[in-house]
Amino acid sequence: MKDKISIIIHTPTGKEPKIISFKIKYIKYFSVLVLVFFFLSFFSYLLNVFFVQKYFWLKEKEKKIKTVTKLNNKYKEELTKLRNNLIKLENYLIERGVIKKDKDALGGLSRLKAEELSDEEYLSFLISQSEKLFNQLRITPTGFPVSGEITSTLGWRENPFGSGYEYHTGVDIKAPYGDPVYATAEGIVKYAGWLSDYGKTVIIKHPSGYETLYGHLSKIKVRSGEKVGAGEIIGYVGSTGRSLGPHLHYEVRLGSKFLDPLKFIVWK
Template identity: 50%
Template sequence: MSSRSGHHHHKPHHHPHDHGRTPARRPAAAAMPASGAGYTIVHAGKQVRFGPLVFWIAVGTVVLLGMWSAATATYFAFRDDVLTRLIARQAEMQYAYEDRISDLRAKVDRTTSRQLLDQEQFDQKLDQIMKRQSALESRATALGSLPDVNVTGSVKPQGRAEAAPASGTAKPSPISDTVIFVAPPDREARLESRTPAAAKAAPSQFAKVQGVDSALVRLQTSLDQVERRQMAALASAEDGVESRLRRMRGVISDLGLNMAQLEAATPRSGMGGPFVPVKLSADAGAFERQLYRININRAQMQRLNQTLALVPYRKPVVGEVEFTSGFGVRTDPFLGRPAMHTGLDFRAAQGDPVRVTANGKVVSAGWAGGYGRMVEVDHGNGLSTRYGHLSEIGVKVGEYVRIGQVIGAVGSTGRSTGPHLHYETRIDGEAVDPQKFLRAGVRLSAG
């Protein structure tokens, strides 16, 4: 090692020749100061002299190398820990970023799921409304085929008058005060709603449309109102048909007529086809069941209409009913003695038209003693009518006549004191009071 001058290992102020006497047992080298400034390193008998600058440079270099070695050792000692912390920090930041992304994705998924759910619910509601609208349209069409049923079937009544049918309502028989059941033309009844406008909305825009739920609620309310009106109209139609059936059956019963015999005597027009039984589906609702009952009753009513077409319960003359003489015992206008009057005398003017009161076949048309000019019509099942004192006869024997057809004109022929119509109703050839049949006609026309 080198050392400064004055170190205890060296003695100061040695001369150069003293070097030769250095004991051989000394180790390798020794630095001795020269005269003046500087350091001398002795090694194996050789001296190397360094100036102070070089010496301190060497010392500084050694110190720097030592510090560098220490720093390097420290770096390598703590590098793994630093790297671990850096990696952990980086991982923590990455995890936080991924957590944030996951949270945002979850929010997007929830929003999308909610929108899809809302859209699905909207589509379901709209589909239900469309199905309900279709059902109400079918119901409105069915109601339109019923007689005397006035239902518009519109969701939003427009307040305009219902258009008149293309063909006018069938005119009543000129023998009024009587009922001839003629079904009016079918009415078109379409469900007019704003549902198609809602259906046209793009499904993806549901979340952006405001008030869609309230619009659906209003539409449902409108459909509820339509359904209530339809059910009320259907109930009214059923009550009307049932009431009319009761009256028709009651009339036949009151007149003492046999329903089976009347039906057997009813002429049949050409008809036919395969038999297809009427069935009511097991899942039919209240509307369908009620409509089924109405259709069954209507079919029965049509049969009764055909049967009652042979019953003379209508008036033979037009206008107010005024009798100049009733049925039964009366004073004979010519002899002044009690006599049996077998019919009703209707007040009428000369030449007024006389109309047949039921379908039938002319069995007599000509002069008949006290009847004067007389027409007799056979209605089948023992029922017949006579029309006397006619001034003119407009039919021939064997001719088939229908209700309300003119068969002659009022006159005063035969045993008569003035223009009037002598009208008789007979059952099995025996005269019965025509008023019994006329009252039945008034009962049928009621309601």
């Protein structure tokens, strides 16, 4: 009986006890099966936990990929918009003669840059081009030198001091006496002083090749040879020289040619 285990079951009625015998080898087999069952159950639990975590991880990763893809597409769209806006600005400046069209122009051969460079490198390229355009604008006469009403433009006009006609070389802007006059672009003061019929005058030479003249000033704030920035006060409205009242005579020159200041004051 050594290879068996017996269980004696007593009944409360006083009947003969029941004896149930199990072979030890079967109990061992059963124990092994129980252990295997628990092992498999535990292993299954671990697998479920792993795959559930993996599922949520993949879902989160998929969500992040979609977000990154969306942002990347948006980035490329904005990059294209930036490039197109810069090309429009560049073409406009080329048409106005502010800059020259060359191989480095955004709308020219440089559009191949989009294929040659990564998005980040191309963005840096566009930023450098925008800085070039800005630097060119900074040295090109732009906007009003003083706030006021334009009373006379470039060209032939009746002589306000007598009979006949005379050629007016700029525009007259009526403004209150003493109002500040601003440089319309960065440059070097070429002349600051009294200049014949212009009265007290400032002439600025700009790196772009243009020159601007500000005449009939009441007071000059800058000196010859001084560097001035765009928007810097260079004098004040007056009526010196050949003048009928407070106003600013403003000219834009390129070499010996008088250009229409209106094209620089109001860009259309």
